[in-house]
Amino acid sequence: MGLFGNKADPTKSAALKAAIGALVDPHSGESLATAQAVERAEVRGDQAEVDIVLDYPAAGWEDELVGLVQQVARTVEGVRDTKVTVAFVSPLGSQLQGKAMPGVRNIIAVASGKGGVGKSTTSVNLALALAAEGARVGLLDADIYGPSQPKMLGVRQEPEIQDDRSMKPVMAHGLQTMSIGYLVEDDTAMIWRGPMVTSALMQLLNDTRWDQLDYLIIDMPPGTGDIQITLAQKVPVAGSVIVTTPQDIALLDARKAISMFEKVNVPVLGIVENMALHVCSNCGHIEHIFGAGGGARLAADNQVELLGSLPLDLNIRTDVDEGLPTVVRAPDSPIARAYRETARRLAAALGRSQRTGVQDHGPLITIEE
Structure with missing residues (x-):
């Protein structure tokens, strides 16, 4: 068609971009x-050329998105x-807060108000x-008293110490991972x-040489104590996620976790409702063992998003006990798709959160009676 024929048509291009x-x-x-x-x-001529740049990884949605774009383009x-x-x-969530961590773009804390809700899983x-969606990801086990990630990941080895004494x-x-569980025996009690x-947590976090992570997931211990406050004071956490079950008692403690993150100026990105329902393996009957709709109510009450509801x-359970979490062991299963x-x-x-400026500055600790 020649050079002239390959020029973009401004009118059609504008219509395409709008659509x-x-x-x-x-x-x-x-x-x-x-x-x-x-x-x-x-x-250009009879061809549309479209470049989409997302601020989150979406390999599992890419084919569908391409199909939608192609469908819309044909209307031009x-x-x-x-x-x-x-x-x-x-995004550069944790790099924009004045105390960036080398090698980490975004730190996300996964927390719960109480134990037993499946937060580590x-x-x-x-x-x-x-x-699996296409990001570079790290996982820090912040539960010093009860580290579980080495078992769940099926890894039992000491980290390699580098010349500068970093790990x-x-x-x-x-995944790039770190846990106190790599440094002590399984039956050693951290008294x-x-x-x-x-101090141990900050050493694990700062002395690990994370390599160009898009996201560092921090598996927090349950509660709202020393570790949570230390992270808020000293670590550029870009956002937090609250894991709960639909049970009223769990929801009560989850509200406390939400309140804590709000007080230290860390955005709560959403709620993950775990053990939301059980499907009988024999008859297919669906039962809400821990109650129904609790996660949705908690999200609505606190004006945050319900990110997902995961089954019991x-x-x-058996996958993490055997060191092969479900997303790895059964990547095409309905459960793995729900996690993705x-x-x-x-x-x-x-x-x-980053685009709308929810958090423009580092965490500010406020104490209220």
Whole structure:
């Protein structure tokens, strides 16, 4: 067609960009235009060329997104073919707070108000899900008294000490990981007072040479004590996630965790409802063993997003007990797909938080009686 024929048509290109920008992203709840995700949209002759840049990893949604863009592009007069590229660039949530951590773009704390809600299992599967979606991910086990990630990841080795006395993260299923559990025997009780615990945590965090992570997931211990306050004071946490079950008692403590993060000025990105329902393996009957709708009510009451509802399933428990979390052991299973959908919503919520300026400064500690 010659050089002239390959020039972009400004009128058709504008129509194309507007049409694609109107598409609503199901993970962020925003239009692609609002999310500033349409990097380029041009019509050259009978071909549309579109570049989409998301601020969260979405490998599992990419094919569907490309199909939607192609469908919209065909509505523009004269377009017969569409070339679509989809890229992911993680935000700089933890790099923008004045005390950035080398090698880490975003730190996300996964917390709960009480133990027993499956927070650690959720943490490891969400970390693996983010990696499966295309991100570089690390996982820090912040539970000094009861580290569980080495067992869940099926890894038992000491980290390599480098010349500067820093530690290389232990690789597990593609994740960069660190835990006090790599440094002590399984049956060793950590009989430490609060200052020793927080000092150990900061050493694990700062002395590990994280390598160009998009996300560092911190599996927090339950409660709202020393470790949580130390992280808020000294670590540039970009956002937090609260894990709960639908049970009223768990919801009560989850509200305390939300309140704590609000007081230290760390955005709560959303709620993950764990053990939301059980499907009988024999008859398929669905039962809400711990109650129904609790996570949705908690999210609505606190004006945050319900990122996902995960089932109570025997396989989830046996998988982590055997060191192969479900996202790794059964990547095509409905449970793994649920974790990946939840992970996309989590990362999208972080991207939206950064774009809308929810947190422009570092955490500010306030104490209220």
